[in-house]
Amino acid sequence: MAKNNKDNLSPELIRLLKIFGIGSLVFVLIMSFFNEKRANNSGKEPSPMHVADAERIFFKNV
Structure with missing residues (x-):
């Protein structure tokens, strides 16, 4: 009985999978x-939040 070649991966496909895998890891x-960006876990805000009068009126109307 002959093997079905559709179930086997071709050498070219295996080579492409290796290149893609190694390239992804690299x-x-x-x-x-x-x-370079680090999370601020100090629990303090970096600068105080200022709300202008126009913004305050907008939130009161909402």
Whole structure:
């Protein structure tokens, strides 16, 4: 009985999957080195919130 070739992955497809997998991992590692933004976990606001008179009137009307 002959094997059905539709169930097997071709060598070209395996090579493409390896390239995509390794490329994705390299991309994630490179992007993780350039992550400069840090979360502010101090619990304090960075600057006090100022509400102008026009904004205050808008929220009272809503």
